[in-house]
Every structure is written in structure tokens, then in C-alpha cells.
Amino acid sequence: xxxxxxxxxxxxxxxxxxxxxxxxxxxxxxxxxxxxxxxLGLTVRVFEAGTNVGGTWYWNRYPGxxxxxxxxxxxxxxxxxxxxxxxxxxxxxxxxxxxxxxNHVADxxxxxxxxxxxxxxxxxxxxxxxxQWSVTLESGQRAKSRxxxxxxxxxxxxxxxxxxxxxxxxxxxxxxxxWPHTPVDFTGKRVGIIGxxxxxxxxxxxxxxxxxxxxxxxxxxxxAAPLHxxxxxxDEMEAIKSRYEEIYAHCARTPSWFxxxxxxxxxxxxxxxxxxxxxxxxxxxxxxxIWMGNFRDILVDEKANAAISEFIAKKIRQRVKDPKxxxxxxxxxxxxxxxxxxxxxxxxxxxxxxxxxxxxxINDEPIECITSKGIKTSKxxxxxxxxxxxxxxxxxxxxxxxxxxRGANGIGLKDAWAESPRTFLxxxxxxxPNMLMVLGPHTARGNIPQAIEHSVEFQTGILRFMREHNHxxxxxxxxxxxxxxxxxxxxxxxxxxxxxxxxxTGVNRNVEGRTVRRVLGYNGNGVHFRRKTDEVAxxxxxxxxFR
Ligand code: NAP
Numbered sequence: 149x150x151x152x153x154x155x156x157x158x159x160x161x162x163x164x165x166x167x168x169x170x171x172x173x174x175x176x177x178x179x180x181x182x183x184x185x186x187x188l189g190l191t192v193r194v195f196e197a198g199t200n201v202g203g204t205w206y207w208n209r210y211p212g213x214x215x216x217x218x219x220x221x222x223x224x225x226x227x228x229x230x231x232x233x234x235x236x237x238x239x240x241x242x243x244x245x246x247x248x249x250x251n252h253v254a255d256x257x258x259x260x261x262x263x264x265x266x267x268x269x270x271x272x273x274x275x276x277x278x279x280q281w282s283v284t285l286e287s288g289q290r291a292k293s294r295x296x297x298x299x300x301x302x303x304x305x306x307x308x309x310x311x312x313x314x315x316x317x318x319x320x321x322x323x324x325x326x327w328p329h330t331p332v333d334f335t336g337k338r339v340g341i342i343g344x345x346x347x348x349x350x351x352x353x354x355x356x357x358x359x360x361x362x363x364x365x366x367x368x369x370x371x372a373a374p375l376h377x378x379x380x381x382x383d384e385m386e387a388i389k390s391r392y393e394e395i396y397a398h399c400a401r402t403p404s405w406f407x408x409x410x411x412x413x414x415x416x417x418x419x420x421x422x423x424x425x426x427x428x429x430x431x432x433x434x435x436x437x438i439w440m441g442n443f444r445d446i447l448v449d450e451k452a453n454a455a456i457s458e459f460i461a462k463k464i465r466q467r468v469k470d471p472k473x474x475x476x477x478x479x480x481x482x483x484x485x486x487x488x489x490x491x492x493x494x495x496x497x498x499x500x501x502x503x504x505x506x507x508x509x510i511n512d513e514p515i516e517c518i519t520s521k522g523i524k525t526s527k528x529x530x531x532x533x534x535x536x537x538x539x540x541x542x543x544x545x546x547x548x549x550x551x552x553x554r555g556a557n558g559i560g561l562k563d564a565w566a567e568s569p570r571t572f573l574x575x576x577x578x579x580x581p582n583m584l585m586v587l588g589p590h591t592a593r594g595n596i597p598q599a600i601e602h603s604v605e606f607q608t609g610i611l612r613f614m615r616e617h618n619h620x621x622x623x624x625x626x627x628x629x630x631x632x633x634x635x636x637x638x639x640x641x642x643x644x645x646x647x648x649x650x651x652x653t654g655v656n657r658n659v660e661g662r663t664v665r666r667v668l669g670y671n672g673n674g675v676h677f678r679r680k681t682d683e684v685a686x687x688x689x690x691x692x693x694f695r
Contacts, residue, residue, distance in 0.1 A: 167193045170283050170293040172272070172551070174263045175203015177586035177600045178299035179250065180224060183257050184608040185297075188615070193291060194259075194299075195283070197268040201259065202250045203301055205243055210324035210536075211332075212350035213243035216375055216491035218435055220388045221407055222597050223249065225396045230256065235385045239434055240377040240491075271552040272296055274581060279621060281582065294620060295611070298548070298585045302593065302669075303651070305546030307658045309342055309539045313517040313524075321535040324351060334358040338531065340523055342515070343538035344369055346490035351538060353494040356504050363505045363530060365515060365523065369477050371460055371484045375491035376434035396598075403673040404594025408440035415443040415452035427459045439489045446485055448642045453483035460484045467496040476508050486644040488652065542659045543651030544589045544668040545569055555580035565589075568666045572632045572691065573681065575607060576624035584610070590636045592670045592677035599674075606681045613689055621695035628691045639672035646671075 169185050171178045174196035185192045198206045215222050219236035230253065237245055254260055271284040281296040306325035308314060314321075322328065324347045334355055341348055341355070342365040349372050356362045380388070388395070399405045415423065423443075430438040438460075445452040461478045468474035477496065498504050507513050513525035522532040542549070545565060553561035556579050564570065564579060571577050574591025575584055584607045585591070586600055593599040610622060640646045646667070649655035654666035670677060684691055 164282075164290045164292055165193070166280075167191045167291065167293040169193075169295040169297060170195065170272075170281060170291060171297040171299050172269045172283075173203060173299035173301065173304075174198070174201045174259075174265075175206070175299060175301055175304075176224075176250070176597055177301070177604070178203070178263075178297075179253060179259055180226065180600060180604050181297050181299055181586060181607075182259055182262055183226075184604055185611075186262070188608060188611055190295075190611075192262050193293070194263040195267040195269050195285060195291075196263055196265050199265050200251070201254045201263065202247050203299075204303065205246045205250060207304070207306075207325045207327070208347070209243055209247075209327040209329065210322075210347065210351050210538075211354035212352075212493070213324070213347075214238075214350065214377070215240045215246065216346075216436070217595060218407060219246075219380075220392070221395060221399055221595060224253065224597065224601065225392070226601060228392075231392050232389060235382075236380055236388075238377055238379050240375055269551055271554075272583075273552075273554045273558075274556055274583070276556055279581075294582060296583045297607070298583065298588065300547040300551075300587075302544045302547075302587050302596075303541040305542040305550055307539055307542050307546075307656070309537050310658055310660075311342075311515055311518050313519055315518075316520050317518050317522070317532075317535055318520045319533050319535065321537065323537045323539070324348075325541070332534070334534065336360050337533040338522075339363070339534045339536065340365065340530065340532040341536040341538055342523075343367075343540065345538060345540050346370070346488060347540070348536075348538035349490040349492045349495045351536070352504075353492070353498040355536075356498045356501055359503065361503050361505070362498075363507060363523075363532070365507050365509050366476070367509050368481060369479045370487060370490055371457070371479055371482075372490045372492045372495055373431060373438045373460065373463075375493050376432070377493060378434070399595060399598055400678065401675060403675060404440055405592075405598045405674045406436060406440055406595050408435065408437050410440065410442060410444040413443055414445045415449070415455055418443065423455070424459070427456065431459075431463060436489070436491065439485050442485070447644055450483075450644070453486070453644055457484040464496055469500045473499050473506055476506055476511075482648040483644055486648045487650045539658055540656070541651055542656060542662065543654075545654075546659070548589075553580070553583075555583070567664075568633070569668065570629050570633050572624040572628045573606075573677075573684075574670060575603060576622075576692075578624055578626055578629045581621055581623045589668050590632065590670050592672070592674045594674050602678065602681070606685065609685050610689060610692070613685075614694060617694065619694040623693045625691065625693055635672070636670050637667050639670060640667040643671055 168190035169192045171181050171194040174194050219241040268286040270286050273282045283291050306323050338361045339359045340363045344366045402409045446456045465474045509515050513527045516524045522530045549562050559579050569589035571590045574588040586603045656662035
């Protein structure tokens with residue numbers, strides 16, 4: 149992938165440029181926001197930390213990285229021309245193809261001229277007197293704007309493991325979210341990887357094919373199911389294109405905006421043979437059907453969840469030859485689907501290879517420290533040439549916390565959200581005028597690109613309304629924030645996932661202070677969410693205070 153970025157002209161350090169809108173981030177959210185804001189005739193500057201567009205798909209270049217949602221439901225749908233001209237090559241697009249797609253979008257709509265790369269935003273302060281935002285970059289450069297859009301993703305604040313000696317390793321050490329732009333050659337190398345989340349589950353089978361020895365340090369296993377990826381032929385792609393409208397309309401009608409929809413039956417109402425046959429079918433099909441297209445109660449009913457968990461455990465036992473290793477790969481602390489299910493391509497079979505070793509860091513060999521040569525456990529010092537920290541992210545609020553965001557009267561967003569995020573629709577926070585968040589906490593976000601498009605359309609709708617009514621200042625109201633926060637918390641209550649530790653529930657053992665369970669997303673029905681935003685728009689945005 150050529151790095152063909154054209155840098156938007158960078159003003160002098162002392163010069164404070166003024167724009168109508170500043171967007172933080174040039175991933176899928178920021179790119180589309182820029183496109184729509186330009187259409188409104190606004191002057192826009194996007195600040196992006198990377199050297200090119202793509203966000204998640206720019207940073208996460210690790211081996212095996214790919215969509216685990218169907219490519220043809222995971223692109224932009226705002227431009228029919230773009231949909232017509234772009235051919236997805238695989239049902240679950242590999243990262244290089246996705247990045248190529250996003251570069252194509254940037255070229256096609258000439259987005260880069262308003263994007264300033266290598267520009268990390270460190271602070272954004274609301275100026276009460278000037279009624280505008282003042283944004284500061286790591287370089288010291290400053291800029292001002294009436295509106296601030298955060299398009300910083302939910303998984304962009306990566307976390308390194310809090311293990312003593314982490315920086316003392318002599319060889320190369322990588323986090324998958326900061327993977328080098330030139331491919332890493334594992335040939336003949338002894339590789340250690342810490343973590344067994346969705347990222348590692350994609351990377352491990354690929355690295356195992358090349359490395360001399362791959363040692364996986366697992367703290368807690370995750371449930372995973374097969375992706376069943378395949379190539380898309382020309383005729384098949386044409387057929388998909390002819391159905392795009394129907395496909396996207398269908399997604400918009402499902403609770404998580406995916407093509408998959410839950411089976412209306414309850415697990416234990418279905419006779420065991422029929423249930424087993426249904427699960428076999430789902431397990432053999434591509435994509436998230438085994439998770440989202442399962443019986444409707446598997447994510448809320450303990451007994452139903454135990455039954456599907458046992459089915460998946462059986463599959464792991466069938467696929468992993470060594471029974472002891474298989475048992476270690478079966479989660480015991482949470483049920484299937486109660487954490488985000490990674491979809492895999494040969495993950496379990498990787499442990500059948502002679503060059504792959506699984507180390508259980510809870511029950512067998514706790515990690516004591518990282519040394520110059522490798523990883524020292526309670527039993528031995530294991531030596532490596534390369535280390536990989538696939539240790540995840542400070543999800544959802546982490547990226548906000550890394551920017552000093554201050555609203556009216558200097559109130560800090562981090563302080564305002566110390567106990568829990570509080571927003572209206574996950575898009576506006578109380579006390580932060582003219583700041584709109586794409587993929588903010590408490591928004592609906594099943595199928596992420598579709599959630600992004602929906603948010604951008606809603607938010608630019610607010611701006612259009614403001615222009616028509618000569619408003620320059622928008623805020624959310626306390627009562628709306630209270631009500632939405634209650635709605636979000638209530639929607640999470642019945643879910644088994646709410647009781648489990650994960651980046652989605654805010655309990656992240658790798659980040660200091662992330663020990664309190666919080667609801668970080670709207671887990672209600674996406675159809676209801678669309679209805680709610682439509683009602684707000686049709687009702688003339690009465691939920692907001694305008695000036
Ligand atoms: P993750 O799911 O949070 O996994 C992090 C892993 O690192 C966990 O296994 C964790 O163990 C382990 N870990 C963290 N600190 C550790 C330490 N100090 N010692 C030992 N182990 C440690 O992170 P991720 O795999 O990067 O995935 C995050 C999310 O990104 C996914 O849930 C998914 O939403 C998204 N993702 C999507 C795709 C895709 O769309 N294709 C691909 C990859 C990721 P514990 O579980 O014990 O904490």
C-alpha cells in the first residue's frame with residue numbers, strides 16, 4: 149500500500165488558524181464527517197495522528213488482521229457510485245484491502261486536502277467568552293473552531309501490559325495496534341505473544357506458520373468460532389452489488405445492524421437433537437451467525453448460555469488434539485457470547501503444531517517480569533527474538549481520557565465521566581457545548597460503519613437545523629442526559645455480558661483505575677435507537693438547547 153498522503157498545509161506554530169469545524173481523527177468516522185461537513189459549506193480541519201487515513205485499519209496492520217463482519221455490509225453506503233465501483237475481494241476483507249478501500253475513498257472525494265496528518269490532539273478547551281473550541285496539538289500548534297467533532301474510535305487507545313521490566317527486552321516488541329509498516333519477518337524466530345483476545349486470535353495462526361517457535365501467554369481464554377472466509381468472484385460481487393439496497397435496508401432493521409438476526413425460539417424449548425443440528429449449521433456458516441443469529445435467549449439466560457457454551461467447548465475439544473491444551477482454551481469464567489466473540493481462521497488448530505506452546509499464566513506459570521532476553525515466569529526464563537503485546541485497549545473512554553477536553557467553566561470531561569460516561573445518545577455530553585461525538589460512549593454501535601454513518605447523518609442534521617434557524621450554539625440538556633443514561637443502564641441490565649470483565653464493561657486489569665464496572669455502550673435494540681434519533685430530528689431537536 150503506497151503511503152500517498154498529501155499533507156494539508158500546516159500553519160506556522162504561532163499562527164492560530166480558525167475553522168468552522170475541527171474533527172479529531174481520520175478513520176471511517178472522521179472521513180465521512182469531513183465529507184458531510186464540507187457539503188454544508190463549512191471550513192473543516194481534520195487532525196489525525198497517523199500519516200494517512202484509515203484509523204483502526206491504518207494502525208492495526210498485524211498479520212491476520214481482517215474484518216470479521218461481511219465486507220459488503222461494512223463499507224460506506226452514502227455513495228451509490230462508490231458502492232458500484234468498489235469490488236470487495238473477500239467476504240471478510242483483510243486489512244490491506246480495507247486500507248486500500250479507505251485510501252480510494254479519500255482519493256475519490258479529495259479528502260486529504262483538509263486533513264493534517266502526524267497531528268495528535270492533546271487538548272481541546274471550550275472558550276466561554278469566544279463561544280468556540282481551542283484545540284492544541286502535541287507540536288504546540290493551536291487552532292480554533294466553532295464546532296468540535298470527536299471521531300476517535302472506541303478501540304484506539306492501545307494498552308501495553310503492566311508487567312515489570314517491560315522496556316528491558318533487547319529485541320523488537322510490538323503492540324498490534326502500532327504494527328510496523330514494513331512486514332515483520334518471523335522466519336526462524338522465537339516469538340512470544342501475550343494475550344488471547346480477538347487480535348491475538350487472528351494473529352496466532354498466521355505467525356505460527358512462519359515462526360520457528362511461538363509461545364502464547366494466556367491469562368484468560370476467550371470463546372471463538374470459525375470465520376469461514378472465502379474469496380468473492382466477479383459474478384458474485386455483481387450479484388451483491390445488485391442487492392446492496394436490500395442488504396443495507398435489512399441491516400437497518402436488525403437490532404445490531406448486521407445481516408444476522410436472532411432465531412425467535414428459546415434454546416431450551418427446542419428439542420436437543422434439533423438444537424444441536426441448528427448449532428452445527430450455524431458453526432459451519434461464515435460470520436457472526438453463531439453469535440447474533442443464535443436462539444434469542446443465549447445472551448440473557450444462564451441455562452441457555454450454558455448449553456451453547458457446552459456446544460462450543462465440545463468443538464474446541466474436537467479441534468485441539470491435546471486434551472489438556474483444549475481444556476485450557478475453554479473459558480470457565482464467562483459464557484459464550486458474553487464477551488465480544490472473535491472469529492478465527494485455524495486458531496485452535498494452531499495449537500496442534502509442534503512449534504506452538506500455550507502457557508497458562510494464571511494456573512501454571514504466572515509471568516514475573518520481562519527481561520532483556522524474554523519473559524521470566526514463576527518456572528523459568530523463556531527466551532525470545534520478538535515479543536508481541538496483544539494486550540488490547542482502554543476501550544471507549546480511553547481515547548477521550550488521553551485528550552485534555554474541557555467544556556464550559558473549565559470542567560474536564562475525564563472528571564465529568566469519572567464514575568460513568570453521561571451523554572445524550574452517546575453524541576453530546578452535558579456542559580460541552582458544540583462538541584459532537586461519533587462513536588461516543590452510550591451510542592448504538594453494533595455494525596460500526598453503519599453506526600458511524602447514522603451518527604454522522606444525525607449530527608450534520610443538527611448543524612443543518614442550526615443554520616436554518618441562525619443558531620451557533622448547541623448543548624444537550626441535563627434531563628435528557630439523565631434519561632438517556634438511565635435508558636442505557638436499563639438496557640444493559642438483562643445481559644449476561646454486563647456481569648463479565650472486559651473492555652466493554654470498563655473492567656480492564658491492564659489500566660490503572662479501570663476496576664469499576666461501567667456501562668460503556670448502548671446495548672439496546674438498534675432499531676429503537678434509529679427510531680429515537682428520527683423522532684428527535686422530526687420533532688425539531690427540542691431535546692437540545694440552541695442559541
Ligand atoms: P482484548 O480482547 O482486550 O484482549 C487482550 C488480551 O490481553 C486478553 O487476553 C487479556 O487477558 C490479555 N492481557 C492484557 N494484559 C495482560 C497481562 N498483563 N498479562 C497477560 N495477559 C494480558 O484486546 P484485543 O484482542 O486487542 O481485542 C479488543 C477488541 O478489538 C475486540 O474485542 C474486538 O472488538 C476488536 N477487534 C476486532 C477485530 C475485527 O473486527 N476483526 C480484530 C481484533 C480486535 P484477560 O482477558 O485476562 O484480561
